[in-house]
Amino acid sequence: MTREPQPDSAIFLNNISVRYRIPTEAIHTFKEYMIKLLKREIDHKSFSALKEIDLDVKRGEIFGIIGRNGAGKSTLMKVISKVLIPTDGRVWVKGHVSPLLQLGAGFHPELTGRENIYLNATLLGHSHIEIESKLDEIIEFAEIGSFIEAPLRTYSSGMQSRLGFAVATAWQPDILILDEVLSVGDTAFQKKCIHRMGKFRDSGATVLMVSHSIDQVREICERALWLNKGQIESLGSADEVCTMYQNAMSS
Amino acid sequence: MAVNYTTLKEFMTTIYDSAKRKHPAVEELVSLWKYRDLIYQLVRRDIVARYKRSVLGVAWTMLNPLGTMLIMVVVFSRVFRGTENYAAYVLTGIICWTMFSQSTSMAMNSMVWGSQLIKQIYVPRSSFVVSTIMASMVNFVLSLVPLFLIFAITGVQLKSSALLLPVFMLLLFSFSLGIALLISTLAVFFPDVADLYPVVLTAWMYLTPIIMPLEFYREILDGLLLYINPFYYIVNLFRILMLDGFVPHLQTWVATAVSSFGVLIIGWIFFCLKADDFAYHI
Numbered sequence: 001m002t003r004e005p006q007p008d009s010a011i012f013l014n015n016i017s018v019r020y021r022i023p024t025e026a027i028h029t030f031k032e033y034m035i036k037l038l039k040r041e042i043d044h045k046s047f048s049a050l051k052e053i054d055l056d057v058k059r060g061e062i063f064g065i066i067g068r069n070g071a072g073k074s075t076l077m078k079v080i081s082k083v084l085i086p087t088d089g090r091v092w093v094k095g096h097v098s099p100l101l102q103l104g105a106g107f108h109p110e111l112t113g114r115e116n117i118y119l120n121a122t123l124l125g126h127s128h129i130e131i132e133s134k135l136d137e138i139i140e141f142a143e144i145g146s147f148i149e150a151p152l153r154t155y156s157s158g159m160q161s162r163l164g165f166a167v168a169t170a171w172q173p174d175i176l177i178l179d180e181v182l183s184v185g186d187t188a189f190q191k192k193c194i195h196r197m198g199k200f201r202d203s204g205a206t207v208l209m210v211s212h213s214i215d216q217v218r219e220i221c222e223r224a225l226w227l228n229k230g231q232i233e234s235l236g237s238a239d240e241v242c243t244m245y246q247n248a249m250s251s
Numbered sequence: 252m253a254v255n256y257t258t259l260k261e262f263m264t265t266i267y268d269s270a271k272r273k274h275p276a277v278e279e280l281v282s283l284w285k286y287r288d289l290i291y292q293l294v295r296r297d298i299v300a301r302y303k304r305s306v307l308g309v310a311w312t313m314l315n316p317l318g319t320m321l322i323m324v325v326v327f328s329r330v331f332r333g334t335e336n337y338a339a340y341v342l343t344g345i346i347c348w349t350m351f352s353q354s355t356s357m358a359m360n361s362m363v364w365g366s367q368l369i370k371q372i373y374v375p376r377s378s379f380v381v382s383t384i385m386a387s388m389v390n391f392v393l394s395l396v397p398l399f400l401i402f403a404i405t406g407v408q409l410k411s412s413a414l415l416l417p418v419f420m421l422l423l424f425s426f427s428l429g430i431a432l433l434i435s436t437l438a439v440f441f442p443d444v445a446d447l448y449p450v451v452l453t454a455w456m457y458l459t460p461i462i463m464p465l466e467f468y469r470e471i472l473d474g475l476l477l478y479i480n481p482f483y484y485i486v487n488l489f490r491i492l493m494l495d496g497f498v499p500h501l502q503t504w505v506a507t508a509v510s511s512f513g514v515l516i517i518g519w520i521f522f523c524l525k526a527d528d529f530a531y532h533i
Contacts, residue, residue: 020531030441078530082267082373085527090270099372106368110300119296122289123374151303174265 005092010175010206011057011080016089018050018075018230049075050086051230057223059094059174062207064221064238066214066245071227073210077177080208095174095206099124105164109153113144113163116152120167134170142166143189162189169196176205218242275523282375289374293382297361298389312393316345320401323462334464336405336494339398343493344461346394347486351427352452354387358431359438359445366439369529376526377519380435384428388420398493410496419488422511426485429514432522439529459483481510 005012022045050072057063065073078084081097106123107116117138121131139148142163147155155163178197201207211217217224217238224238226245233248234241272278283290302308320342328337358380365379402409438444459482460468468477477483484507491499 028441029443030437030447031443033441083369083371084530085269090268092270093267095265105371108296108300110303111296115296115299119292122286122292123368124372125286125374126288128288128291 005094006056006058008058009056009092010059010061010094011055011208012090012092013053013055013079014090014092016050016053016055016076016079016086016091017048018072018079018084019046019048019087021046048230050079053089053232055225055232055235057206057208059206060204061223062201062209062221064209064211064217064224064241065227066211066217066224066242067227067233072230073227074179075230076227077179077208077210080175081177093175096125096171097175098173098177099168107152107160107164110151112151113139113148113155116163117167120164121170124168124171126171130171138163138166138170141170141192158186165193169193169200172200172203173205176200176207178207178209178211214242214246275526276520279375279377279519279523279526283377283381286375286378289378290382290385293378294386294389297383297386309393312390313397316342316349316394317397317401319345319349320397327462331464331467334466336407337464339401339405339407339494340464340490341462342398342401343490344459344486346391346398347423347489348456348459348461348482349394350387350391350423351430351482351485352456353390354384354427355431355434356448356452357387358383359435359448362435362438363445366529376529377432377522380431380522381428384424384431387427388424391420391423402493407494408496409493412492412496412498415492415498419485419492422488422507423485425515426481426511429511429516429518432518433514436522436525439525440532455480455482459486461486481514484510 003014053076065076067073075084079086079091080093081099082093106120108119111119114135117135118128118131121134122128142159142165144155144159144163147159152160176197209217209221221238223236224241225235226233226241234244273281302311307314320338323341323345324338327341331337334340361379361383365374365376368374369376399409401407434444434448438448456462458476459480460477484503488499488503488507491497491503
């Protein structure tokens with residue numbers, strides 16, 4: 001394993017560990033904390049969500065991440081998307097990472113659809129000018145129509161998720177994170193979403209696929225990583241890793 | 252679909268490397284500048300959302316301090332008979348204090364709202380606090396309208412010293428932002444800070460010459476409590492510029508600037524050093 005990212009690297013992780021410090025008993029209040037601090041009674045247990053992860057994903061690669069619930073898949077995605085700074089180790093990422101945003105998390109009910117597009121897209125780091133040039137496309141993709149000038153609280157939940165998805169995917173990311181299968185809107189809209197994802201992949205985005213569906217990973221991905229209790233259980237060709245995982249699960 | 256970067260250069264340089272991070276306080280500042288369009292959107296959201304569903308809209312910002320002032324004048328004007336133009340005195344105090352107390356409390360709440368996002372996407376962690384204080388500054392400017400109205404009614408003439416108002420506003424902004432950063436950080440780790448803070452604010456208000464005249468504090472508290480109270484310098488400066496109408500001595504400026512910028516720097520560094528831990532806690 002090299003210590004430095006290579007010219008063709010998209011994601012490079014070196015010795016990444018994430019440790020949560022969990023107090024052995026819950027301290028919820030400032031008062032309690034001060035009393036315990038003065039009495040020197042604070043005790044921490046540490047819980048490792050990720051342990052010494054080394055990974056080098058190349059540009060344009062379609063990479064699968066598998067593992068059981070609580071294996072550290074989401075934590076790993078958070079490290080890559082800069083949300084969580086690892087306790088130890090180095091993370092190096094080249095290019096824009098697609099957001100992990102739960103659809104519509106940054107919306108405000110009193111603002112209109114248009115105003116919410118600006119709010120949401122700036123939260124994703126886009127500038128005013130970038131948003132203006134994409135505005136019509138977003139409105140069209142979301143199928144919002146004349147509701148665009150109405151406050152968001154008048155939208156159905158389907159309309160809200162469509163708008164959220166349209167904003168989140170209006171810009172081509174360099175690294176696309178597919179966390180579980182898309183479940184937005186009706187079947188026709190889902191088809192549109194999958195089509196858009198396919199376009200991103202075809203135009204050279206690096207794809208990280210986090211999935212419970214082993215068959216899907218085996219079919220689409222070239223390489224895969226199996227995470228188990230925060231550690232790398234196996235890393236290699238998707239076919240091999242998936243077979244090992246399935247054998248382990250069935251035994 | 253074409254790649255959507257303004258230039259190829261930008262595309263080539265968007266590298267995030269945790270091994271090459273600058274000092275957190277510097278990095279947060281750089282990041283905040285990159286996300287300046289977000290700050291604008293958040294400020295806009297705060298202002299628009301607040302007034303959209305109320306009939307009188309923006310007028311509330313002006314009517315609120317005016318209402319409080321009327322109550323104070325009715326209740327206290329006989330008690331504080333000696334104070335010259337008590338109405339103008341109390342209103343100058345109230346609009347400063349309202350800006351400070353409301354903006355810091357709201358910043359703490361917006362941090363709670365923002366924490367939902369911080370868990371999912373990267374945004375400069377200070378965006379929510381900074382934008383809330385900025386939106387409150389807009390309200391402060393609006394609340395100057397009723398102040399000028401009362402000045403006109405009670406015959407206070409604005410002197411040229413009022414031209415220094417922007418400098419004062421910068422100091423008020425710095426102080427409020429500094430305190431907001433400190434308490435927001437604490438509130439992330441200890442939710443009961445949100446319950447404690449209003450109590451602290453009430454005590455703080457009575458220790459500051461907002462409603463009661465200055466002489467009261469000089470005589471009874473021996474002045475000492477005034478001089479260690481950073482907000483005293485702020486409200487004092489505002490009254491000198493607007494009511495008394497002269498340009499204060501250098502030492503007044505220095506005292507106010509040191510306390511305001513000092514609080515801001517301490518708050519900023521404290522916030523940035525703890526910001527990486529937010530995603531672990533919330």
